[in-house]
Amino acid sequence: MQHDIRFRLNGRPVSMDTDDQRLLLWVLRGDLELTGTKYGCGLGICGACTVAVDGQAMRSCQTRLGDVQGKNVVTIEGLERDGKLHPLQQAFIEHGGFQCGFCTSGMIMNAWSLLQQKPHPSRDAIVEEMDGNLCRCGAHQRIIAAIQEASK
Amino acid sequence: MRANRREFCKLLGGGIVVLIVQPAVLLGQRRDYPADPNAYLRIDENGRVTLFSGKIEMGQGVHTSLAQRAAEELGVSVESITMVMGDTDLCPWDGGTHGSQSTRFFGPAVRAAAAEARTVLMKLASQKLGTDQLTVANGVVTDGKRKVTYGELAKGKEIARLVDGKAVLRSVKEFKVIGKATRRLDGKDKVTGRAMYAGDLRRPGMLHARLLRPPMHGATRKSLDTSKAKAMAGVTVIENGDLVAVLHADPEVANSALQLIKAEWEKPAAAFDTESVGDYFLKNVPGTDKSVGATFESTFRTGYLAHAPIETHTAVAELKDGRLTAWVGTQGPFQIRSQIAQALGLDESKVRVITPFVGGGFGGKSRAQQAIEAAKLAQITGKPVMVTWTRAEEFFYDTFGPAAVVKVAASIDDKGKITQWDYTSWASGGRSSEVLYDVPGAKIQTLMARGSTNLHPFGTGPWRAPGAGTNVFARESQIDIMAAAAKIDPLEFRLRNMSDARGRRVLQTAADAFGWKGGAGPSGQGRGIAVSMDAGTWCAMAAEVAVDRKSGEIKVKRVVAAQDMGIVINPDGAKMQMEGCISMGLGYVLTEELNFKGGEILDQNFVTYTLPRFSMVPRIETILISNDDLAPQGGGEPAIVPMGAVIANAVFDAVGVRMYRLPMIPSRVLAALRS
Numbered sequence A: 001m002q003h004d005i006r007f008r009l010n011g012r013p014v015s016m017d018t019d020d021q022r023l024l025l026w027v028l029r030g031d032l033e034l035t036g037t038k039y040g041c042g043l044g045i046c047g048a049c050t051v052a053v054d055g056q057a058m059r060s061c062q063t064r065l066g067d068v069q070g071k072n073v074v075t076i077e078g079l080e081r082d083g084k085l086h087p088l089q090q091a092f093i094e095h096g097g098f099q100c101g102f103c104t105s106g107m108i109m110n111a112w113s114l115l116q117q118k119p120h121p122s123r124d125a126i127v128e129e130m131d132g133n134l135c136r137c138g139a140h141q142r143i144i145a146a147i148q149e150a151s152k
Numbered sequence B: 001m002r003a004n005r006r007e008f009c010k011l012l013g014g015g016i017v018v019l020i021v022q023p024a025v026l027l028g029q030r031r032d033y034p035a036d037p038n039a040y041l042r043i044d045e046n047g048r049v050t051l052f053s054g055k056i057e058m059g060q061g062v063h064t065s066l067a068q069r070a071a072e073e074l075g076v077s078v079e080s081i082t083m084v085m086g087d088t089d090l091c092p093w094d095g096g097t098h099g100s101q102s103t104r105f106f107g108p109a110v111r112a113a114a115a116e117a118r119t120v121l122m123k124l125a126s127q128k129l130g131t132d133q134l135t136v137a138n139g140v141v142t143d144g145k146r147k148v149t150y151g152e153l154a155k156g157k158e159i160a161r162l163v164d165g166k167a168v169l170r171s172v173k174e175f176k177v178i179g180k181a182t183r184r185l186d187g188k189d190k191v192t193g194r195a196m197y198a199g200d201l202r203r204p205g206m207l208h209a210r211l212l213r214p215p216m217h218g219a220t221r222k223s224l225d226t227s228k229a230k231a232m233a234g235v236t237v238i239e240n241g242d243l244v245a246v247l248h249a250d251p252e253v254a255n256s257a258l259q260l261i262k263a264e265w266e267k268p269a270a271a272f273d274t275e276s277v278g279d280y281f282l283k284n285v286p287g288t289d290k291s292v293g294a295t296f297e298s299t300f301r302t303g304y305l306a307h308a309p310i311e312t313h314t315a316v317a318e319l320k321d322g323r324l325t326a327w328v329g330t331q332g333p334f335q336i337r338s339q340i341a342q343a344l345g346l347d348e349s350k351v352r353v354i355t356p357f358v359g360g361g362f363g364g365k366s367r368a369q370q371a372i373e374a375a376k377l378a379q380i381t382g383k384p385v386m387v388t389w390t391r392a393e394e395f396f397y398d399t400f401g402p403a404a405v406v407k408v409a410a411s412i413d414d415k416g417k418i419t420q421w422d423y424t425s426w427a428s429g430g431r432s433s434e435v436l437y438d439v440p441g442a443k444i445q446t447l448m449a450r451g452s453t454n455l456h457p458f459g460t461g462p463w464r465a466p467g468a469g470t471n472v473f474a475r476e477s478q479i480d481i482m483a484a485a486a487k488i489d490p491l492e493f494r495l496r497n498m499s500d501a502r503g504r505r506v507l508q509t510a511a512d513a514f515g516w517k518g519g520a521g522p523s524g525q526g527r528g529i530a531v532s533m534d535a536g537t538w539c540a541m542a543a544e545v546a547v548d549r550k551s552g553e554i555k556v557k558r559v560v561a562a563q564d565m566g567i568v569i570n571p572d573g574a575k576m577q578m579e580g581c582i583s584m585g586l587g588y589v590l591t592e593e594l595n596f597k598g599g600e601i602l603d604q605n606f607v608t609y610t611l612p613r614f615s616m617v618p619r620i621e622t623i624l625i626s627n628d629d630l631a632p633q634g635g636g637e638p639a640i641v642p643m644g645a646v647i648a649n650a651v652f653d654a655v656g657v658r659m660y661r662l663p664m665i666p667s668r669v670l671a672a673l674r675s
């Protein structure tokens, strides 16, 4: 139970005095008031809670606060720059990569992390990397198209 | 909303207000519709157009398509319309968002209201400009030289109109907005994480609640020990009859507290389970056997289905000055308002339900037990309370799409014409069970549990196009069985037996786009075809699959779907819904089936109940058949309906075995291959 937690969140330093065993998901949604990151399963199998930690996609429902100590965390709220959407966000709109929108934050963050590692992934690589993110509305085909567009 | 028209207009702050009253029958509501307006439209002095509707947005895009319809008639851009949806204080009563009804029944009313508003505005404009040679674009009326905006015209006015049906609607040819691909109005909010769902609400002093749940449906509690939870700092424990809950400002702490509660339960015996459900239905819901002298007899089975929206049932409730406000992810805000009022002993006027964006519904959010739980806890604790179901609770309290059995007895003559059709379905209803083909004297019966007997050991309810997927799986599989027996190409067999022009056209269109090569099945190509008519919409599909004979796995490679849904309001939105239906449909066809033993739900998460994922989704091509002579028909459900049959028919074509049960999981495919 460590109490001095420091990390970067969407480019800004954060320091918190709290239990390092708490789950990142609930700290983001509660203490830090960033509700774009969603709860879907709590088991790491739907991807709705995906954020990027040092450029890697992580399920925040499986991530303890202590795990991000000193790291760089990016959430869906951190992609927009000066009121301008990130090309991935723009592509999701253009291609209609969402319906109810509940999986969307996790989808975009998973794809964003993928593009950090691999700027020009093949369609197969996209499918493979996105396979752990569930979309009940069935926006899959358009999500793939959006990621392809943003990686051109 | 009982205020009269003028009072009502004042209440809203003036401007021009058009109230829409539609007879119940036109709105497709199942029960009597109050004589109150069903929706209204307001133009304020800033020229802002606001459309108030009791419908809700859960991903189906009605938020955008209703705005489009109003924009079309008013002559303004879609973006200038603000939608207020599912707020019981601001919006007129509505029967709930389900059954592909919003566009079909509600859309025309919205257009009529917008047309009426335009008539009023044009009259005001012609008084002002002294001519009636006027045109309007983007909310600006002009006679060619002078201009006046809608805002200027509405300023200082208090005009309320009731739609009388005389307002002239624009014809299809004049449409500027309807029929054009329109990007969704909720897009920006949804890609930035700003879109608000019930769980994103924060109220001062709000507590998160976790509730004690029984281990199975039908269990009764024998003992309860909450002492350890009570000893936790800052945790509130509520024991109120069946309602046992722990509350804390931090959901994780509430969750830990819940784990400390000890309870013992008495569990009833299980009457049936995942495997025996079909036989149980056949035994307990006796039907009359009409299958006399039929050449073909088949029995089809399907399992229980979970809705599994990614957003679990969530609600926030707050009681303030004797009034309860609840923010609820629901498909029926007005129904929930009544239920909350009843549960709390409040007058309906003391309850307000606000519906933020809903993270998927598919029929499963017509009931909102979580809102009643949150409301009760808010009443008891005096604090705002959020209830977010865990995924396990979602799987437990879901109103599952019912399992079903269908028996078909049918015959054909030597020309390949269907001569007999006796169709009986058990437990999931008769939607889309019409034969569609030209069969004289076809008999169709739908058997449900009688009286108050509850056949199912847990809650059931509508699942995207309730029962229709089962019925079309049975019918279109049976058609294929007969085509194969007659050694006739399955497309040709269907066309030979169908005179409906819309049906023939969707079939031919899907087949052409697919590149359908004739020939009786099984051809080894792994191609299948099926057709359906649901919610007024015809849909035909052709699919290509590969079956792994060793593992029994089915890989769907390609699906081509053609749909005739009358006038298409937003082609892009309509195609999105079709793709969604096809992708979601893969689940009930290939992997999804609730595992249970009596009232015990064995699936608690996506580990064992598996949803379609990226790697399962085939190449999807959708075609909208233009049919401007027909009013818009349903779009959110029809394309999920033929999925079972088209894949089963393709599997038969690939490996020559007929699958009689959904989902077609590998073990069932292997068993069929072996027999």
Ligand code: FES
Binding pocket: A038, A039, A040, A041, A042, A043, A044, A045, A046, A047, A048, A049, A050, A059, A060, A061, A062
């Ligand atoms: S909520 Fe974290 S993966 Fe589902």
Ligand code: FES
Binding pocket: A097, A098, A099, A100, A101, A102, A103, A104, A134, A135, A136, A137, A138, A139, B059, B310, B359, B360
């Ligand atoms: S858009 Fe609804 S779950 Fe993906």
